[in-house]
Amino acid sequence: MQTPWEHRFAQRTQRMQSSAIRELLKLTALPDIISFAGGLPAPEVFPVEQFKEACNKVLCEHCDIALQYGTTEGYQPLREMIAQHSTRMGIKIKAENVLITSGSQQALDLLGKIFINPGDRILVEQPTYLGALQAWNAYGAEYITVPSDEDGMITSELNHALRMGPKFIYVLPNFQNPSGTTLTLERREELIEIAGNFGVPIVEDDPYGQLRFEGDHIPSVALLDSCQQPDNGHYTGNVIYLGTFSKILAPGLRLAWVIAPSEVINKLVQAKQGADLHTSTFTQAVAYEVGKSGFISEHVKTIQSIYKERRDVMLRSLEKHMPDGVQWTHPAGGLFLWVTLPETMSSLSFFEAAIQEKVAFVPGNAFFPLGGGENSMRLNFSNSCPEKIEDGIARLALVIKKQFA
């Protein structure tokens, strides 16, 4: 029904209508539901004692700064900590290449703000992260998709897709959301080469890169790209890298960062100044206190071991309970795995039945900007304890078996 306000909303907000998916996901918050739907860290891994100490220290020693307005670029000690960490990892940057954002979601929004004219195309993996689509829909983005397999984006399809003229390529190379897959080293190199040939920048979103449970770390796309650039003392190159504290400290802080050439950072700063002036100086100062002595790399090991156990339980439970014809990915890290049903099935069709059985997931089509993916679903393994994972998968398998009948 047309209301007094609806006709006033901007045209672009038509793309922001509350989706059927979002309505469904409200059901996942009902009591007693075992939810594999969210993307929440385990609260057991929040380093509460470290936060208490850090808050006290910040309020005793730096309250004039931490409670006051700050610079749009971010709290300088935190920017420097990130620059030093990145340089140790091989990406030689300075603090001027780091922008602190209010979660990576804000980085996605600011990238949309500075790059996307209405109708511009963005090249994404299929499936891809839902939150990126939400951010860019608001700027009138269109999408070009490249399919993925167990090794991530199928880079041999990139040449064809890039001929359609995307503004940038968006990729989550490590333990992808939603699929849990990891882009191989060979494909990372192919991605960089082909993107370079077409002169199209890459946005690398890496929220889970440090949460690897097994196998060797693969260098980030940003690192591989920067190694090919002339070493002139400045970070140049073709990759904008997004990192976050949400999965390695706590998402409630809303703290993330962008690494980019300084001319991109400068434009993002202009956009961020109008968007929220700056990210909370208090949470920035607290994160710096928690992280400055190297605590995070120790803490990450704890998270890895807990999430690995949960992933193992989920994989074993799927093996034990799921009927033939159901397949799933085997992520080497991160928070999610991806289940594929026989082609004729739709996970949407039994979503409500699953809720009745007190188990929830995200229907796969939410991650397909051009449609498709109905026979798939995303499962989160980080937020439920092992017993609930086993129980929840058993319930889900029951629901699915009924579909086969």
Add this chain to the structure above:
Amino acid sequence: MQTPWEHRFAQRTQRMQSSAIRELLKLTALPDIISFAGGLPAPEVFPVEQFKEACNKVLCEHCDIALQYGTTEGYQPLREMIAQHSTRMGIKIKAENVLITSGSQQALDLLGKIFINPGDRILVEQPTYLGALQAWNAYGAEYITVPSDEDGMITSELNHALRMGPKFIYVLPNFQNPSGTTLTLERREELIEIAGNFGVPIVEDDPYGQLRFEGDHIPSVALLDSCQQPDNGHYTGNVIYLGTFSKILAPGLRLAWVIAPSEVINKLVQAKQGADLHTSTFTQAVAYEVGKSGFISEHVKTIQSIYKERRDVMLRSLEKHMPDGVQWTHPAGGLFLWVTLPETMSSLSFFEAAIQEKVAFVPGNAFFPLGGGENSMRLNFSNSCPEKIEDGIARLALVIKKQFA
């Protein structure tokens, strides 16, 4: 010079070029400068002990929630606290009418996102808040201005301006930024009536409303408007109200709120989900702990008395040092006053001379979206101690007197 990135930036970002003003303002952060340029609260009024207690309590009792992802709408106890406070002040609302934002700057950005199509006109006071212009320029806004005097926006000019078809009216009725003036009750009523006649909504930005040093509180535009609406148990009406914790607790938290009819809140929530998912649950929980027992209304009295003294010192210093022909407003609250020079003078022309004398201000033309205002400047009195205010005004007067010579 065209760089590899510049040609990729979206058209709308051309309006976001780093302004001459912003370059100038970098000078105000140099050491030894007495800066009347910023809009910073006095750090002396940050309630550090209350924050320490609140952080401890939140981390001991609510860390599962405060460090975790939260809902886009905001931390429910905080929304309810704001709804109850507003209802006590006369605006009958429920938590569903409250959206928590990452500072009021984010509220301005989200309003731009949901309302402004490129080329849409926004009606603003002249002078008006620079940050609103920055937020809306990014969406391609154009501006219609209505002049102001000592009683705020000259509402008798509204009929003419509204015929130009603005999307909404933006007004700061209390101790306006930058002018320090307050919209009279009669003009508030006239504003509501005329806006209603034209069917144009009002955005009321009220960061300083509680910081009144003298005289009687004037009901907010939102309250006056809501009194005219049918009492059907829902907040309806024509006004979107912006409040913030930045001036009554601490800006470093980046915490503010929007009050609006629920259909507007719902659209803002969709926009915010793509913009930053949600505001820090941690800072929200801390602000709730600090505020829940009524501490803020006591604390506001402390702020009022400190800022009143500083305003008085600034007014007396202006009286003592400024040459004839220089005028200034007498704000009854807030953080700013507005100085008007003889018409032929330009505050930009002696900005650098002032910096040489170690005193800074914001040149007035920054607050005029359509040009003008060169013979004016904004002075902040909240952030400098009384001795520095006297000293800084004396220096500034010296610089100005040289212009007269």
